[in-house]
Amino acid sequence: MNRYAKFAAAFAITCAAGIAMAQVPSPPNPAPASSVLQVPAVPVAVAPAAALAAPAGAAHALTADDLSTFLDGMVPYMIQRGDVAGGVISVVKDGQLLFARGYGYADLEKRTPVSPETTLFRPGSTSKLFTWTAVMQQVEQGKLDLDHDVNEYLDFTIPARDGKPVTLRQLMTHTAGFEDTARGLLPRKPEDVDLERYLKAHIPARIFPPGEIVAYSNYGCGLAGYIVQRVSGERFEDYIRQHILDPLDMHHSSFAMPLPPPLAALMAKGYKSASDGKPQPFELVDPAPAGALSSSATDMANFMIAQLQGGRFGDTRILKQATAELMHSRQYTAAPGLNGFDLGFYQEDRNGQRIIGHGGDTMVFHSDLHLLLDANVGIFMSFNSAGDAGSVHVIRKAIFQAFLDRYFPKEAPAPATVATAKADAARVAGWYQASRRNDSALRMLYLFGQVNVAAKPDGTLAVSMLTDYAGKPLPWHETGPLHYSEVNGKSQLAFVADANGGIRYWATDAEVPVFLFQRVPAARSLGTVGPLLGASVAILLATLLSWFVGGWVRRHYRRPLQLTALQLRTRLLSHLGVLALLAVVLGWLTFIAVTSADESKLLDGSGTGWLYLLYVLGVFGLLGALAVLVHAVRAWMVPRRGRWVLAGETLLALAAIYLAWFIVAFGLVSFNVRF
Structure with missing residues (x-):
């Protein structure tokens, strides 16, 4: 995505070098597949960025030796250039562990290498x-029904919507x-972690x-995990340990927070980046079933x-065959022909393979798990820092795509031609x-996360969030009615229309299918709101400047304003109104900047007080807009006011009216802190 563009140019060259090196045959690696490989502290050789795409041809044999050649030639360079402290990868095939390797460091200060075991x-x-x-285990036992x-199963109520549970x-x-x-x-203290309390206090709309x-x-x-806890009669963490972790010999795994001392001593340190080097605290997660492992x-x-x-x-089963299937x-x-959801796993079909998986991100740890069902192959990777400009997200995606192209290559089909491409692009x-959003309290934040779909003169599309490794928007070519393919790529994108032909949303398999993108009415779109909001703020700032300059000129020439007492009062209130409106806009922009730089302000709830303050400012902003409007109306009612004065007051009133609409439309006075 665009927020990773800062990293992308350097990464593309490094990734190309790594993959290019991995294509070159090399002597067998004398180290076992489960060894630790540290990041070399040598300059990175570069290759043309075109080398990022694996050459078409026969698949490489998926063996421990070839994986060592491939990954060891690529991952160390990626994490070094991406400013990531360390990572780990494991690969399974046909029921056996094929490859496990640690890269970089689990503890930068102690230079502790990563051990995959x-x-x-x-x-x-x-x-x-x-x-x-765990849910499917309870379904097997008849304690749960997927459609009830x-x-x-709860001791509190999730409200129905449209009469449906x-x-x-x-x-x-x-x-x-x-x-x-x-x-x-992500609460701050272990005593703040309480599954039942969290779920009852944070019921979302x-x-x-x-x-x-x-x-x-x-x-x-989290709700599903609580249901497992209630119907099984066991604490969620204990249930997972007894019915999944222990049967699978996962003795270096736990949902406990904090970890038991023997495991805590083995926990990798998490970092914002390798160059930052400051270990972050162990991250607590509530609700635990959503991400505490x-x-x-x-x-x-x-x-x-x-x-x-x-x-x-082995000889143990955690699910019956039919249940797993x-x-x-x-x-x-979300749309025919695109990846969707199985039960809990999302689909990632690519290169002709049926793939399911799931990714995961805390503030400092970033992971992916992919299962190639028909090939009986799985790959897991995890990294202990986000890196420079979130580079780890690009790294994860690039590793898996390169893995597929090397071991399961498939040419993308030749794109079809659609006669109505230009008309459809305009449509x-x-x-x-994004459908994954918070409307109750954070509409202002999500406004700036809107995505633009632009029609090009040749009938192709550019989608602002779908970019290549250099941050450049990918071109999309229509191959069927409202169905698009990445030009010279393998990803698909589809638009879904309503019964009247209006576009409802689009979805893509270029990203994991955990949300889709709904069309925004023009009045609430960033393309409209951005310029009008900017123009309104500019008018307010210009007004402040004119008042300051005008006051200085009048004092200099000793020409006081000839206004009645009432007019002076409304003028003063108008001035205060302008300041209040500016405070609302600048306050929210500051809040967005601070929470973007430090997401913990939202995740641990410490930003709640700031939201209340911003809501109070919103109220003053509405009152200020009313004061500006009243003063403008009175200006028109006073005889012999200059045309430039009237024009200025009118322009200011229009800006105030728009900002008042903006405050209401985007919930800046909702006093809602459910986020």
């Missing part, structure tokens, strides 16, 4: 797969209609009809083997917002 990482939302597996109202199937496909919630997700719109929800997974790469390999083997690990079957897709062009 014993170093613990935080897989983040990949933890959800364990929660969903979840309120049957939430079901476990909807929770597992993220289609319950919940808005996103962030407050309290249901902003979509159930079963229709995918909108990723941590709350939904700590695990090693080889432990995660055991989980992948069990899922790939239909629930079987159901869990791995499509339940939802779908506009602004869109």
